[in-house]
Amino acid sequence: MTEDEVLAEFRAADALLEGHFILSSGLRSPRYLQCARLLMDPARAERIAVALADRLPQATRDAIDIVVSPAMGGVIIGHEMGRALGKPAVFVERPEGSFELRRGFRIDPGAKVLMVEDVVTTGLSSREAIRAIGEAGGEVIAAASIVDRSGGGVDLGVPYTSLIRIDVPTYEADSLPPELEAIPRSSPGAARRRDGRAALQFAQAGRQHRSRRDHPERARRRSSRPGPGGDPRR
Numbered sequence: 726m727t728e729d730e731v732l733a734e735f736r737a738a739d740a741l742l743e744g745h746f747i748l749s750s751g752l753r754s755p756r757y758l759q760c761a762r763l764l765m766d767p768a769r770a771e772r773i774a775v776a777l778a779d780r781l782p783q784a785t786r787d788a789i790d791i792v793v794s795p796a797m798g799g800v801i802i803g804h805e806m807g808r809a810l811g812k813p814a815v816f817v818e819r820p821e822g823s824f825e826l827r828r829g830f831r832i833d834p835g836a837k838v839l840m841v842e843d844v845v846t847t848g849l850s851s852r853e854a855i856r857a858i859g860e861a862g863g864e865v866i867a868a869a870s871i872v873d874r875s876g877g878g879v880d881l882g883v884p885y886t887s888l889i890r891i892d893v894p895t896y897e898a899d900s901l902p903p904e905l906e907a908i909p910r911s912s913p914g915a916a917r918r919r920d921g922r923a924a925l926q927f928a929q930a931g932r933q934h935r936s937r938r939d940h941p942e943r944a945r946r947r948s949s950r951p952g953p954g955g956d957p958r959r
């Protein structure tokens with residue numbers, strides 16, 4: 726798949742957004758690649774994963790024991806990469822802030838791992854995932870993502886392959902160009918780490934309650950669920 730064909734897939738999925746976006750890193754950008762929308766069509770998700778898997782050197786493909794991806798954004802593409810490569814696929818997640826393996830997932834000691842992300846911007850999430858995989862016993866031998874919007878200079882500490890490299894400007898929140906400043910901002914991905922003030926408010930609210938389970942927003946959601954009971958663990 727050429728880069729133009731990849732872009733055509735994004736356009737067909739209405740997944741190339743323009744506006745004023747707050748990225749996971751807190752950086753701001755006038756463009757956002759919404760991989761969740763790209764992957765919502767299973768046939769398209771399969772095409773994207775097959776194309777990304779094809780980009781990996783054959784020696785890497787042969788060596789991989791397992792695909793591991795960071796939730797949330799990495800889960801679907803990680804699973805599709807597992808299918809494309811004929812390997813199991815699991816994910817790490819961050820219930821408490823740092824990535825960990827849960828849900829009975831295991832990585833055999835020394836297993837060769839392909840770390841799969843949807844997007845790499847600063848590379849922080851990828852590096853954190855790679856560290857967590859190492860702590861869980863795996864050896865990350867390569868990384869892959871659909872989009873590399875790092876500007877090409879990112880160092881993940883392992884060979885890194887992307888399906889498309891896109892040069893999109895990013896800005897610190899206090900040095901926005903006027904045309905970006907004029908547009909209302911939005912956070913199209915996970916609502917975490919993005920807005921320092923919102924994160925602080927959440928942390929302060931959390932401290933007033935014994936656990937996240939007791940957080941008023943969670944209690945409100947529990948009580949508004951239809952049907953008898955609901956899931957008592959939530």
Ligand SMILES: O=P(O)(O)OC[C@H]1O[C@H](OP(=O)(O)OP(=O)(O)O)[C@H](O)[C@@H]1O
Binds near residue numbers: 795797842844
């Ligand atoms: O290279 P980085 O600067 O770390 O940015 C890219 C990361 O940001 C997004 O995840 P996000 O943190 O929004 O969470 P999500 O995967 O749960 O949507 C995306 O899925 C990557 O993981």
Ligand SMILES: O=C(O)c1cc(=O)[nH]c(=O)[nH]1
Binds near residue numbers: 748758759845846
């Ligand atoms: O850096 C991010 O958070 C990010 C950028 C982007 O274009 N798409 C995305 O899903 N996340």
Ligand SMILES: [Mg+2]
Binds near residue numbers: 796
């Ligand atoms: Mg992510």
